[in-house]
Amino acid sequence: MKVYNTLTRKKEEFVTREKDKVYMYVCGLTPDNYPHIGHARPLVVYDTMKRYLKYKGYQVKYVQNYTDIDDKIIKRSIEWGLSPKEIAETFIKMYEKYIHQLNIDIEDNLYIKVTDQIKDIIEFIKVLQDKNFAYQTDTGVYFEVKKFKDYGKLSNRKIEDMLSGVRIEVDETKKEPIDFALWKKSKEGEPFWESPWGKGRPGWHIECSVISIKYLGFGFDIHGGGNDLIFPHHENEIAQGEAWKGDRPVVRYWLHNGLVNLNKEKMSKSLGNFLTIEDILKTYEPEVLRLFLLSSDYHSPVDYSDEKMEDIRKQYYKIREFYSMLQTLSKKEEYVSDNSKKLIDSIFNEFLDNMDDDFNTQGAIGVLFKLINKFNTGEIKENYSYLLEKVNDMLNILGIKITFRELENIKEELIKIINDYSFYNSNDENLSELELVKKIIDYRKKLREDKNFKLSDEIRDRLNRLGYEIRDGRKETIFFKRE
Numbered sequence: 001m002k003v004y005n006t007l008t009r010k011k012e013e014f015v016t017r018e019k020d021k022v023y024m025y026v027c028g029l030t031p032d033n034y035p036h037i038g039h040a041r042p043l044v045v046y047d048t049m050k051r052y053l054k055y056k057g058y059q060v061k062y063v064q065n066y067t068d069i070d071d072k073i074i075k076r077s078i079e080w081g082l083s084p085k086e087i088a089e090t091f092i093k094m095y096e097k098y099i100h101q102l103n104i105d106i107e108d109n110l111y112i113k114v115t116d117q118i119k120d121i122i123e124f125i126k127v128l129q130d131k132n133f134a135y136q137t138d139t140g141v142y143f144e145v146k147k148f149k150d151y152g153k154l155s156n157r158k159i160e161d162m163l164s165g166v167r168i169e170v171d172e173t174k175k176e177p178i179d180f181a182l183w184k185k186s187k188e189g190e191p192f193w194e195s196p197w198g199k200g201r202p203g204w205h206i207e208c209s210v211i212s213i214k215y216l217g218f219g220f221d222i223h224g225g226g227n228d229l230i231f232p233h234h235e236n237e238i239a240q241g242e243a244w245k246g247d248r249p250v251v252r253y254w255l256h257n258g259l260v261n262l263n264k265e266k267m268s269k270s271l272g273n274f275l276t277i278e279d280i281l282k283t284y285e286p287e288v289l290r291l292f293l294l295s296s297d298y299h300s301p302v303d304y305s306d307e308k309m310e311d312i313r314k315q316y317y318k319i320r321e322f323y324s325m326l327q328t329l330s331k332k333e334e335y336v337s338d339n340s341k342k343l344i345d346s347i348f349n350e351f352l353d354n355m356d357d358d359f360n361t362q363g364a365i366g367v368l369f370k371l372i373n374k375f376n377t378g379e380i381k382e383n384y385s386y387l388l389e390k391v392n393d394m395l396n397i398l399g400i401k402i403t404f405r406e407l408e409n410i411k412e413e414l415i416k417i418i419n420d421y422s423f424y425n426s427n428d429e430n431l432s433e434l435e436l437v438k439k440i441i442d443y444r445k446k447l448r449e450d451k452n453f454k455l456s457d458e459i460r461d462r463l464n465r466l467g468y469e470i471r472d473g474r475k476e477t478i479f480f481k482r483e
Contacts, residue, residue, distance in 0.1 A: 001356040006254040023220035025212040028064040031091035032072040034276040044293040046224045047104045062109045101286040114207045133243040137173035141183040148239040155231035205236035223251040258301040294361040330384040337382040348390045
């Protein structure tokens with residue numbers, strides 16, 4: 001198995017610190033606003049990595065932080081008239097709801113709040129100060145970047161380039177503009193903790209170093225996060241961690257996911273080009289969002305659009321229909337074929353090969369559809385129980401649940417279909433659910449006779465969402481409601 005290491009800028013053989021164990025840290029949420037799709041991508045990407053590592057037999061310990069005190073949270077508290085704690089707790093609860101909805105495997109996961117780690121953060125900073133990597137000013141305690149000789153090795157930049165390419169807060173008390181805060185002295189009315197340097201709060205970067213090393217140990221296996229965190233955040237983590245320990249590496253493999261664009265433009269709160277997870281889940285099933293986020297190379301940016309999501313939804317329904325048929329066939333199966341089993345094994349191994357190649361979920365999903373096509377064309381027509389077992393493995397690795405959304409009022413939705421395609425009459429309100437479905441099926445039959453397959457497929461997909469399976473024969477269409 002190989003992974004792309006941002007630090008070395010190449011794919012490397014994955015070798016863990018301890019045999020059969022993986023220690024993994026991912027930068028988490030700053031809960032200052034409604035979680036957006038950009039927060040969903042790392043959730044899903046690194047969860048899928050964890051799932052695959054567990055499938056391969058590793059015991060995985062996964063840690064993620066909550067930056068529940070931060071300049072942005074303080075600013076929001078002033079704007080909204082709520083305490084920083086109220087704001088952070090509200091959005092953490094919301095985020096935890098999405099963790100559940102997006103089918104994140106939380107076994108052996110730790111979600112750590114920064115405010116619960118203040119004592120350890122203070123002790124960590126004191127060590128850096130004792131080792132002459134940190135200095136105190138009137139505004140706080142800062143890491144002296146020039147003292148760390150390897151600074152810039154992750155982002156592959158020189159200090160001069162960093163200074164010219166990044167906005168750095170002006171503070172005349174610092175020795176160099178690029179020196180970063182380990183501890184910030186509090187201003188009037190701001191939250192604070194007592195420390196050897198006076199009342200204040202942690203800087204942004206120090207929390208991840210302290211939490212990751214405390215819970216995973218020095219030299220842990222995987223550190224994940226978005227590409228936008230490579231510099232300065234992860235660069236600063238390396239400097240802090242290796243300066244504190246006097247050893248290297250603090251992390252064996254640095255993995256970074258691409259960001260999410262919205263309609264081919266960079267997502268930005270300030271530009272109003274911004275989509276919350278809540279907004280998406282009002283329209284699309286969580287399984288569709290998860291499949292969308294895994295359908296691209298995790299390193300690359302992914303472009304969100306309704307058109308793309310509708311395509312992904314159709315793919316999910318294709319998987320779901322295949323799975324439903326396979327479940328039925330596996331209960332009736334008697335005949336076993338060696339040739340069929342060999343074909344299933346060959347395709348499944350192709351799926352694993354993709355996952356072994358730097359967690360290539362895009363390729364793995366392509367292999368899943370290859371398997372579905374072999375089934376649909378009749379190349380796999382035995383060994384359904386075995387096939388179901390392998391499909392379950394694939395779906396579990398990807399974290400894709402097969403669910404049939406329960407709607408509060410199916411009759412209402414059926415009448416909406418009739419309305420949308422303009423064959424409604426006032427008597428429809430008096431029809432039963434079954435009678436409404438029959439009316440829609442009859443209308444769809446006429447569309448097929450007229451070779452209007454686009455509309456007939458749309459109607460089939462909408463009925464499928466309501467729990468109805470549709471089977472088109474050469475002369476008749478049969479349908480049934482899933483249990």
